[in-house]
Amino acid sequence: MDTKTFSYLYYKIRGYSDEDIRKESGLSEDEYPLFEQAMQALVEEIRGQQPRAEHIGNDFVQLTRYIYAGKSDQECGLTRPDAIKVRSGEIFPLPAVGKLNFQNLSLQDAIEQRRSLRKYSETPLSQEELSFLLWSASWARDFRSNERMEITFRNVPSAGSRHPLETFVDIRKVSGLKPGLYYYHPIKHCLILLSEDPAIQEAILEGCFRQEMIQNSAVNFIYTAVPYRTAWRYGQRGYRYLYLDAGHAGQNIHLAAEAIGAGACMIGAYMDEAMNDVLGIDGIEEFVIYIATVGKK
Ligand SMILES: Cc1cc2nc3c(=O)[nH]c(=O)nc-3n(C[C@H](O)[C@H](O)[C@H](O)COP(=O)(O)O)c2cc1C
Incomplete structure (x- = not known):
């Protein structure tokens, strides 16, 4: 992933204004609408994951406790x-x-x-x-x-x-x-x-x-x-x-x-x-x- 794409997604997901997103990701005014279109599916996918992402730290700690552990591949x-x-x-x-x-x-x-x-x-x-x-x-x-x-x-x-x-x-x-x-x-x-x-x-x-x-x-x-x-x-x-x-x-x-x-x-x-x-x-x-x-x- 190049920096333009990364910056676009990063600021888009954080709810910045179009103008700020465009500037932060170094896109020209002409490029922006096309870029936005190309990124639409990815933005939706990331938004879909956001509720999980917001809790993953705590979920990770809780769900990697030993009580949840099944047999490991080595044990199998x-x-x-x-x-x-x-x-x-x-x-x-x-x-x-x-x-x-x-x-x-x-x-x-x-x-x-x-x-x-x-x-x-x-x-x-x-x-x-x-x-x-x-x-x-x-x-x-x-x-x-x-x-x-x-x-x-x-x-x-x-x-x-x-x-x-x-x-x-x-x-x-x-x-x-x-x-x-x-x-x-x-x-x-x-x-x-x-x-x-x-x-x-x-x-x-x-x-x-x-x-x-x-x-x-x-x-x-x-x-x-x-x-x-x-x-x-x-x-x-x-x-x-x-x-x-x-x-x-x-x-x-x-x-x-x-x-x-x-x-x-x-x-x-x-x-x-x-x-x-x-x-x-x-x-x-x-x-x-x-x-x-x-x-x-
Ligand atoms: C997990 C971790 C990630 C870090 N990432 C960065 C970083 O991306 N950029 C940076 O300038 N310093 C980074 N640091 C350095 C810390 O900023 C630094 O250890 C802290 O300010 C305390 O200063 P000291 O190491 O001189 O005691 C990182 C340190 C750790 C342990």
């Missing part, structure tokens, strides 16, 4: 999901985890100094520093696979160690790596280049409502969730855990950033449709859940 013996998604592209190995050594800052100082940082210096991150950030929040220190279960263990906790998160890496300023969108392979500890197209980086900025830190950062981590990995074991209650798991990744990124003289800011304000489109994911079986920007102080 359904095939186990894979621990990671395989994506293909040119491979870029990262500096080995065992050789990383960032010990300048005590944990106490890292926790105390952490602030959300939204402006970064021009200094690029080194590949060691990038490797360290990925190690802290995404790296799989152990991987076990058999017919009944496939599981990773990482530096962040995860309900049932299901680790439903995947990590996309939007590289802007990292020494020796070309800017582009990469996927991080948590078992092989390498990057897989998905696209060098600058339009993708522009779309990420747009998808995050043009929050400036996206473009002056050294790197943006886009975390997606694959809900079935967790729901296979926990059913609908598993959806609670996706968001908790994402929080752990965010805090480890914050603390690891402090340890390398960088700062981070988390992003929860993004257009779901646009960000899912950028990554080529469907928003149901996999969706963007959290974004972290990181750059040198």
Whole structure:
């Protein structure tokens, strides 16, 4: 979904005047009536969902209590999901985890100094520093696979160690790596280049409502969730855990950033449709859940 469409729908559903909707969505006076016509069915569909949407938070909490839980797919013996998604592209190995050594800052100082940082210096991150950030929040220190279960263990906790998160890496300023969108392979500890197209980086900025830190950062981590990995074991209650798991990744990124003289800011304000489109994911079986920007102080 492009920004025009998003803005049109957002302001329309909120009951803004036609003139305000037109301005907010950057439509010309000529374009507007046609756009309005084209959007009519979608607007009706969204309006139809609104009564549900207004209560979904409380309904979600209430209806994911254990008393409502039926047997999970795991209990029913359904095939186990894979621990990671395989994506293909040119491979870029990262500096080995065992050789990383960032010990300048005590944990106490890292926790105390952490602030959300939204402006970064021009200094690029080194590949060691990038490797360290990925190690802290995404790296799989152990991987076990058999017919009944496939599981990773990482530096962040995860309900049932299901680790439903995947990590996309939007590289802007990292020494020796070309800017582009990469996927991080948590078992092989390498990057897989998905696209060098600058339009993708522009779309990420747009998808995050043009929050400036996206473009002056050294790197943006886009975390997606694959809900079935967790729901296979926990059913609908598993959806609670996706968001908790994402929080752990965010805090480890914050603390690891402090340890390398960088700062981070988390992003929860993004257009779901646009960000899912950028990554080529469907928003149901996999969706963007959290974004972290990181750059040198
Ligand atoms: C779930 C979540 C979503 C956030 N989303 C945004 C965001 O979209 N844009 C932004 O500038 N900051 C965002 N932040 C950062 C908060 O604004 C920040 O943590 C808060 O103001 C407290 O400041 P501090 O982190 O420096 O203590 C987010 C933080 C969290 C935890």
